[in-house]
Amino acid sequence: MAEVSLHDLFVYDETSPSHLRWKITANTSTARAGSVAGKIKPYGSNKYWSIRYKNKQYKAHRVVWELVTGNLLKSVDVIDHIDGNGLNNSIMNLRVVDKALNSRNSRRRGVPSSVGLPSGLCMHANGLSIRARVNDLEGKRISKSFSIRKNGLENAIKQAVFWRDESIRALNELGAGYTDRHSK
Known part of the structure; x- marks a missing residue:
């Protein structure tokens, strides 16, 4: 079976708190077409939107980046939330940086x-x-x-x-x- 593309699962939507909505309805209580994709999860001292689909975890900011830009991220790529708010996944608030630069923008x-x-x-x-x-x-x-x-x-x-x-x-x-x- 072919692997499902992120474009098949999600749509970028600025009105969604995570900036993502489900494109499909899956066999879960949360994945309904048009509903907000993801849940807020703690990560260290920060919080981020996280999405689970078929036992795979996705960070919403990485999904947003790939959906909007079309650029596939490498595992070493870091998505920086420019304003420091890990819950703000607006494409205007995201940029790809290396780990060193991301640490220079941290609290x-x-x-x-x-x-x-x-x-x-x-x-x-x-x-x-x-x-x-x-x-x-x-x-x-x-x-x-x-x-x-x-x-x-x-x-x-x-x-x-x-x-x-x-x-x-x-x-x-x-x-x-x-x-x-x-x-x-």
Whole structure:
């Protein structure tokens, strides 16, 4: 039996919350022609529209991209939600990027704000310095440490923030794609 095409299953529709509607009625309670395709599923700290058909899981944003552009995605391709809202699958909000660029457009996660250090900074394991970090164009981490003993804590943090901001500015001039949303 021939594999079913996404065009046979779904239609792109801006009025649908997932931006997709079923084209067919399947033997499920949710897949009815004209109904909203998908359910909201958590993925890490984000939420995305996800669709299940014949025991296969589809990410709605990838389906939208392929339906509208006609371009088949490779497994390594990342669909970036430009506004950071994983539930907004409008074609105008989607773009294909590599993993490194997508990470430069992401919010801060995993570090509680109560730690007190700005994003991209950490206390060195020895407790004697503040380390600032960025990722270069190839995704390699670059860091620089600022001595607390020599500069004091407040000045070490200020110097680290300045170095990181300047590094991001320089990387953006080379096309790195860090955005205002990065680590906010």
